Structure formats: structure tokens, C-alpha cells
Amino acid sequence: MAREIVVMSLFLVGAFLMFLAGLGLLRMPDLFLRMSATSKAGSLGAGLVLLGAVVFFQDWGITARALATIVFLFLTAPVAAHMIGRAAYFDGVPLWKGTVRDDLRGHYKLSTHRLETQATPPDDKESIDAVVQRIDDH
Amino acid sequence: MSVFLLNVLLAIAWSALTGDFSPLNLGFGFVLAYGVLWLLTRKSSSRSYFLQIPRVIEFVFFFAWDVFKANVRMAITILSPQMRLRPAVVMVPLDMKNEIGIILLSNLITLTPGTLSLDISSDRKALFIHTLWVEDEEKFRAEIKSGYERRVKEIIEA
Numbered sequence: 234m235a236r237e238i239v240v241m242s243l244f245l246v247g248a249f250l251m252f253l254a255g256l257g258l259l260r261m262p263d264l265f266l267r268m269s270a271t272s273k274a275g276s277l278g279a280g281l282v283l284l285g286a287v288v289f290f291q292d293w294g295i296t297a298r299a300l301a302t303i304v305f306l307f308l309t310a311p312v313a314a315h316m317i318g319r320a321a322y323f324d325g326v327p328l329w330k331g332t333v334r335d336d337l338r339g340h341y342k343l344s345t346h347r348l349e350t351q352a353t354p355p356d357d358k359e360s361i362d363a364v365v366q367r368i369d370d371h
Numbered sequence: 372m373s374v375f376l377l378n379v380l381l382a383i384a385w386s387a388l389t390g391d392f393s394p395l396n397l398g399f400g401f402v403l404a405y406g407v408l409w410l411l412t413r414k415s416s417s418r419s420y421f422l423q424i425p426r427v428i429e430f431v432f433f434f435a436w437d438v439f440k441a442n443v444r445m446a447i448t449i450l451s452p453q454m455r456l457r458p459a460v461v462m463v464p465l466d467m468k469n470e471i472g473i474i475l476l477s478n479l480i481t482l483t484p485g486t487l488s489l490d491i492s493s494d495r496k497a498l499f500i501h502t503l504w505v506e507d508e509e510k511f512r513a514e515i516k517s518g519y520e521r522r523v524k525e526i527i528e529a
Contacts, residue, residue, distance in 0.1 A: 250442065257449045265487065265501045266458055273484040274445060277438070296394075311481035311488070318489045318501065329458060334508060336462035337489065337499050347493040 240289045247281030250274045263329035264321050272314045276306045374412065374420040378404050423526060430522050434479065437518070441484040448503065459505040460489065463498045463515050470495070472527035476519055 257270025283299040290296075328335060341348055378401060385400030386392045409421055448454050467473055477488035477498055485503040492499070498515075505511050 253446055253449050257445075260449060260454065262456075263458075265460075265489075266456065266503065269485060269487050269501065269503055270445070270449065272487070273438075273482055274442065276482075277442065277484075293394075307482060308478070311478040314481055314487055315477070315489065318487065322489065328460070329456075331456060332458045332460070333505060334459035334461065337460045348490050348499075349492060349494075 236288060240285050243281050243285035243288065247278045247285060250278030250281065254278065262331070264326050265318060266329060268314055268317060272310050276310045279306060374408060378408055381407065426522070426526050430526060433518075433522065434483075438483055441486075444504070445484040455504075457504050457506070458502065459508065460499055460501050461505065461508050461511055463500055463512050465491075465496055465498055465520065466516075467520060467524050467527070468495070469524075469527050472523050473498070475527065476523045479519060479523070480515065 251274070254271045254274035257274065258267050261267040261270050280303045283303055287296045287299045322337060323341065381404030382397055382400035385403060386397050389396060389400075405421075405424070412421075448456065465473060465476075467476065473491060473495060477491060480486050480488045480498075480500060487501040489499045489501050491497070500515065502511060
């Protein structure tokens with residue numbers, strides 16, 4: 234009985250987190266915010282559902298597989314989010330107008346793809362602003 | 372690290388000798404081996420391992436609590452009719468030199484709902500974090516530095 238309650242609450246919370254991830258995907262105003270909403274709530278939700286399966290089956294084989302799945306989920310989701318965010322920033326995907334601050338602006342050197350700690354001035358032809366301007370002019 | 376491997380090996384040896392490979396007995400073997408190794412390596416240089424394990428355990432609890440708090444906040448934000456967002460990309464300077472530590476730190480930051488590590492500068496001196504709610508960027512920087520970076524540094528560089 235106690236085990237069933239644990240399993241049910243793990244499934245319920247997990248499913249609810251995944252539902253929130255989906256809702257966030259629809260409601261959030263820009264790509265970075267959408268990624269924030271989906272990449273963690275999604276992986277955490279899936280992790281909780283897997284934990285529920287572990288408690289339900291109480292079998293060594295299933296536990297090992299579920300734990301391995303959780304580890305790889307948590308290892309790969311941040312890397313994917315980093316790569317998507319970086320690619321989007323290089324492509325000039327706009328940040329939402331309510332964004333208070335953007336420290337990345339001007340920090341990428343576009344020819345070498347290096348990220349500098351010191352900002353390049355916006356009139357430099359290698360800065361993101363200049364490239365976006367050039368695309369707009371085209 | 373080698374002390375940790377020794378600890379795991381001793382735990383497996385305990386399970387083999389008692390003929391019971393259940394998770395509970397393996398865990399008990401690990402605790403037992405931890406105590407034995409603690410007694411044996413009092414004067415050697417591998418002392419740091421015994422400071423690390425309690426720190427790792429403390430960090431796991433700190434991280435779980437932080438993830439829980441951020442999830443509740445995320446749920447409230449997504450479900451409320453007008454979403455209260457103050458997103459920002461903040462540059463956080465890094466003191467840590469260790470590459471594994473930096474990777475661990477940026478992955479942990481991404482796993483906390485609401486914050487996302489976008490990139491690490493090519494000279495590994497700063498981390499760029501996208502966050503959903505920033506009231507005061509100095510406070511945000513201090514939270515990352517004293518909350519996450521300090522703890523990861525203590526675990527990695529001990």
C-alpha cells in the first residue's frame with residue numbers, strides 16, 4: 234500500500250512536470266526561454282517516472298537500466314541545450330524584448346568562433362550586430 | 372580517486388564474502404570499508420578523500436533542494452496568466468581552473484530550472500548564463516559563485 238502511494242506520487246509529479254514543460258514550450262516568448270522550460274522540467278519529469286518504475290518493479294535489472302537512463306539523460310540534456318543556444322545566438326535569433334541584460338552581445342568573434350571575455354565594439358565588422366545589419370541590408 | 376576505487380572494491384569484496392549482492396548489503400559494505408580506510412590512511416596524502424565524501428553528500432542535498440525550489444518557481448511562472456519574467460544573459464567570472472570542474476559546474480547550472488549555461492569563454496575565465504528571473508545581477512553572480520562554484524571547487528580540487 235505504502236509502495237503504491239510512493240509509485241503513484243512519483244508518476245503524478247513526473248507527468249505534471251512534463252506537462253509544464255509542454256505548456257512552457259507554448260507560452261514562453263523566445264527560444265532561450267523555451268529551452269529553459271523544456272530541457273530541465275522534461276528531463277526531471279522523465280527521471281521521476283523512471284524512479285517510479287524502479288520502486289514499482291523492485292528488480293535489480295530494471296533498477297540498473299533506469300538509473301543508467303537517468304544518468305545519461307542528465308548528462309546529455311545540458312550539452313544539447315548549450316549547443317542549441319550557441320547555434321541560435323550565432324544565427325542572430327533575437328532575445329525577447331523584455332530581456333533585461335545581454336552580456337553575450339559583442340563577445341563572440343565571428344570569424345574564429347571564439348568567445349572573448351572582453352566585448353568587441355559594436356562597430357567592429359566581426360560583431361554580431363554588424364552581421365545582423367548586413368543580413369538586414371541584403 | 373584511487374581511495375574511492377579501493378573503497379568500492381572493498382565493498383564488492385564484502386558482498387562476495389557475505390554472499391549477498393543486494394543494494395543494501397553493498398551499501399553497508401561501502402560504509403564499513405570507508406571506516407576501515409579512514410583508520411588506515413590517517414597519515415597519508417590521500418586524507419582529502421575523507422573530507423570529500425561528506426562534501427559530496429552535502430552538495431547532493433543542497434542541489435536537490437535548489438532544483439525543488441526552482442521547479443516550484445517555474446511551475447508558478449508557467450501557470451500564472453501573465454508570466455513574470457525578467458530574463459537576462461549574465462557573465463559570471465570563474466575562479467576555477469580545472470576543466471572537469473567547469474564542465475560539472477555548467478551542467479549543474481543547466482539542470483537547475485530557470486538557469487541555462489549558454490557558453491564558456493574560450494579562455495575558460497567566464498561562464499555566460501541565461502536566467503529567467505534576475506532582480507539584481509550582482510546578487511545572481513554572488514549566488515552562483517558562493518552556492519555552486521565554491522562547492523564544486525571544494526569537491527574537485529580537494
